[in-house]
Amino acid sequence: MTRQRSVILDELRKTCAHPTAEELFETVRARLPRISLGTVYRNLELLSESGEVRKIDVGGRRRYDGNVEDEHYHARCTVCGRIEDVSSTAVTALDYRIEEVRGFTVTGHLLTFIGLCPECVRAAEKRN
Amino acid sequence: MTRQRSVILDELRKTCAHPTAEELFETVRARLPRISLGTVYRNLELLSESGEVRKIDVGGRRRYDGNVEDEHYHARCTVCGRIEDVSSTAVTALDYRIEEVRGFTVTGHLLTFIGLCPECVRAAEKRN
DNA sequence: GTGGGTGCAAACTATTTGCACGCAC
DNA sequence: GTGCGTGCAAATAGTTTGCACCCAC
Numbered sequence: 374m375t376r377q378r379s380v381i382l383d384e385l386r387k388t389c390a391h392p393t394a395e396e397l398f399e400t401v402r403a404r405l406p407r408i409s410l411g412t413v414y415r416n417l418e419l420l421s422e423s424g425e426v427r428k429i430d431v432g433g434r435r436r437y438d439g440n441v442e443d444e445h446y447h448a449r450c451t452v453c454g455r456i457e458d459v460s461s462t463a464v465t466a467l468d469y470r471i472e473e474v475r476g477f478t479v480t481g482h483l484l485t486f487i488g489l490c491p492e493c494v495r496a497a498e499k500r501n
Numbered sequence: 502m503t504r505q506r507s508v509i510l511d512e513l514r515k516t517c518a519h520p521t522a523e524e525l526f527e528t529v530r531a532r533l534p535r536i537s538l539g540t541v542y543r544n545l546e547l548l549s550e551s552g553e554v555r556k557i558d559v560g561g562r563r564r565y566d567g568n569v570e571d572e573h574y575h576a577r578c579t580v581c582g583r584i585e586d587v588s589s590t591a592v593t594a595l596d597y598r599i600e601e602v603r604g605f606t607v608t609g610h611l612l613t614f615i616g617l618c619p620e621c622v623r624a625a626e627k628r629n
Numbered sequence: 630g631t632g633g634g635t636g637c638a639a640a641c642t643a644t645t646t647g648c649a650c651g652c653a654c
Numbered sequence: 655g656t657g658c659g660t661g662c663a664a665a666t667a668g669t670t671t672g673c674a675c676c677c678a679c
Binding site: 491 | 607
C-alpha cells in the first residue's frame with residue numbers, strides 16, 4: 374500500500390460521485406501533484422482486484438465506486454452520465470421507488486447477470 | 502434503408518450471439534465484400550436510435566442485440582465475455598433460475614436504472 | 630443534378646503497457 | 655543493493671468522423 378494507492382483509495386471513498394479515472398486523477402493530484410494518470414489506472418485496477426473498490430462498467434466511460442460495504446445498485450442519467458446510488462432493498466422488489474428516493478425519472482433498467490458460462494466452468498475444472 | 506443497413510440488421514437478427522460491431526462486420530462482409538467497418542458502426546448507431554437494435558454496453562466492448570421484441574435480460578460470462586439471453590419473467594422475481602435455464606454459474610448481477618436525473622429533467626423542461 | 634450514404638483513412642478517446650528511475654526496505 | 659511501484663510517454667483498442675465519391679432518385 375503505497376502513498377499513491379492510499380490517497381487514491383481515500384479520495385475515492387470520500388466522494389459519492391462515482392468518478393472516472395481521470396476525474397479521480399484530478400482530485401488526487403491536488404494532494405500528490407506528481408502522480409500520473411497511469412498510476413491511477415493501475416492502482417484502481419489493483420484495488421478492484423482486491424475488492425476494495427468496484428468498477429462500474431456500464432455505458433460510456435468506466436466509473437469507480439469506493440463503497441463496497443453496502444449492497445447497492447446504481448442509477449445512471451442518460452443525459453449527463455451521472456451515477457447515483459440506489460439502496461438494494463428498494464431494488465430487490467424491483468420497485469421504481471428510485472423515482473421517489475432519488476428524483477430520477479426512470480425510463481428502464483439494465484440487468485446483467487455476471488458469472489461463468491458452462492463452457493468456462495468446464496474449462497476451469499479441467500485446469501485443476 | 503440501404504442495402505448495407507438491411508443486411509446488417511438481417512445478420513444481427515439471425516444470430517443470438519450478441520456480436521460486437523467487428524464480429525458483425527465479418528459476417529456482413531461475406532455478403533457485401535466491400536462494406537467498411539465504419540459503415541457497420543454508423544448503421545448500428547442509427548438502428549439503435551430508431552429502436553430496431555439494442556446496444557449492450559456492459560463490461561468490455563459494446564455488443565448488439567437484434568432482438569428487441571421480447572423483454573429479456575442478459576447473462577455475461579466474466580471469462581469469455583459471451584452474453585446470453587435470460588427471459589425477463591424468470592428475472593423479475595430476481596431468482597437465480599438462470600443457473601438452471603442457462604447453466605450459468607451466477608456470481609452476481611449488475612442492475613442499473615436508466616433515466617434522467619432531476620437536474621437533467623429540469624434542464625430539459627427549461628428548454629421547452 | 631442533388632443529396633444522403635458509403636468506403637476509406639485519419640482522428641479521437643479511454644485505457645494499458647514498456648521502460649528507466651527512485652524510494653523503501 | 656534489490657525490487658516493486660512510479661512517472662512518463664508511447665502503444666493499443668474501440669469507436670467516431672471528415673471527405674470525396676457514387677448511386678438512386
